[in-house]
Amino acid sequence: MEILPLSVVIITRNEEANIERSIRSVMPICNDIIVVDSGSTDKTIELAKTLGAQVIHHNWEGYSKQKNVGNALAKNNYIFSIDADEAFSPELCKELSSLFKNGNLKPLYKVNLINHYGNKPIKHGAWYPDWHYRLFDKRLLSWTETDDVHEGLSWNKQTPRENLNEHLYHFTTQSDAFYLEKMERYAHLFASKMSAKGKSANIFKAYSSATFRFIREYILQLGFLDGEEGLKIAKAHYSYTRNKYLYLRKLVQNSKP
Numbered sequence: 505m506e507i508l509p510l511s512v513v514i515i516t517r518n519e520e521a522n523i524e525r526s527i528r529s530v531m532p533i534c535n536d537i538i539v540v541d542s543g544s545t546d547k548t549i550e551l552a553k554t555l556g557a558q559v560i561h562h563n564w565e566g567y568s569k570q571k572n573v574g575n576a577l578a579k580n581n582y583i584f585s586i587d588a589d590e591a592f593s594p595e596l597c598k599e600l601s602s603l604f605k606n607g608n609l610k611p612l613y614k615v616n617l618i619n620h621y622g623n624k625p626i627k628h629g630a631w632y633p634d635w636h637y638r639l640f641d642k643r644l645l646s647w648t649e650t651d652d653v654h655e656g657l658s659w660n661k662q663t664p665r666e667n668l669n670e671h672l673y674h675f676t677t678q679s680d681a682f683y684l685e686k687m688e689r690y691a692h693l694f695a696s697k698m699s700a701k702g703k704s705a706n707i708f709k710a711y712s713s714a715t716f717r718f719i720r721e722y723i724l725q726l727g728f729l730d731g732e733e734g735l736k737i738a739k740a741h742y743s744y745t746r747n748k749y750l751y752l753r754k755l756v757q758n759s760k761p
Contacts, residue, residue, distance in 0.1 A: 505597060508604045511536040511583050513574035514557075515567070519588035520546040522675065527555045529591035529673075530584070533601055540574040548588075568647035568656075575642050582609065584639045585647075589675045590617070596670040600639075603668075612657065612665035613639035617674045621683075621733040629727030629734055630741060631676070637665070638672065680736060687744040695751035704756045710749035718742040 512530045516523060516539055527537055537557040541549055542564040552559050562573050575583055584600075586592075592600075596615070603609065617634040618625045626632055637657050645657050659665065677683035698705075721727045722738035730737070 505532045505601050507535050508533045508600060509580045509582065510534050510600065510604065511538060511578035511580040513538045513540065513571055513578060513583055513585050514588055515540045515542070515570040515574065516544060516548050516552070516588045517542045517564070518544045518546045519548045520544075520551060521678070522589040523548050524551050524555065525675075526586060526588050526591050527552060527557055529593075530586070530597075531555070533592075533597050534584075536579045538574040538577050540570050542570065566649065568649045571647045572649065575646060578642060581641055581643050582639065583642050586638065586672065587674070591673045591675070593618075593671050593673055596668065596672060599668060599670045609641070610664045610666045611641040611644045612637055612659050612663055613668050614665065615639065615668045615670075615672045618671045619674045619676045621677060621730075621737060622679070623675075624730070624733050625673075626730050626733060626737065628729045629725045629737055630721045631737065634674070635667070636672075639668070683736075683740055684743070687740050688747065691744050691748040691751055694748040695755055698752050699755040699759070703752065705749035705752040707750070707753070710746045710753070713749060714742045714746035717745045 510533065512534050514523070514526060514537070523539070530537060535556070537555075539549075539552045539557045539559045540562050541552075541559055542562060549559050558577065560573070560577065562570060564570065571585055614635050614637050617636060618627070619631040619634060620626065637659065640657055645659055645663070648656055648658050677686070718738050718741070721741060722734065727734040727738050
């Protein structure tokens with residue numbers, strides 16, 4: 505495959521377990537790889553530089569800001585934004601090669617992620633399909649810097665856009681403990697955010713919402729077809745949903761005089 509007029513931007517912090525896989529996956533079609541690092545203390549920077557990526561340090565200012573810093577350094581007009589725990593599938597590389605060869609590119613493309621639990625691709629439940637806008641023309645679009653958590657591109661209903669057919673791999677979690685810890689952290693963050701907004705919750709809300717989510721993901725969305733991993737994901741989301749409302753209830757109770 506030929507090198508494309510495409511730049512890849514990756515933001516990192518302590519991603520030595522993932523960064524090599526991520527960079528190697530894009531190398532067959534891209535030689536302009538920008539890594540925006542916010543203070544790694546492991547081998548992330550060393551590994552990225554060894555593989556030929558341009559690495560710059562930028563103090564953390566939020567997801568969108570970090571990505572826009574990388575966009576500004578990109579040599580090409582078209583940028584594919586990926587996270588360090590993501591990787592191009594070989595099929596995606598081939599599709600992008602055909603897309604650029606044929607020309608007449610749209611300003612914006614959405615890609616479907618295949619999330620992995622460990623090394624197993626998950627094809628059902630809450631994890632699939634999982635569409636995200638990642639390929640775009642930086643002359644027309646940038647990451648909005650109004651939300652520090654849920655970054656998005658500055659497109660509107662008039663922006664010409666298409667879906668890619670092939671997948672971007674996302675290696676979501678290395679272990680059961682890693683994912684459960686992540687869900688626990690998110691539950692506390694949700695409770696803090698909702699408490700600050702004056703929201704409240706009760707025990708019925710906690711358990712009914714959690715039960716409904718488990719039934720929806722594991723049964724209605726066919727999570728059971730992913731075997732043991734599908735059950736683990738549904739159970740983790742049950743715990744997350746229950747706990748976020750229980751933690752919110754506790755914060756509200758503790759704030760009362």
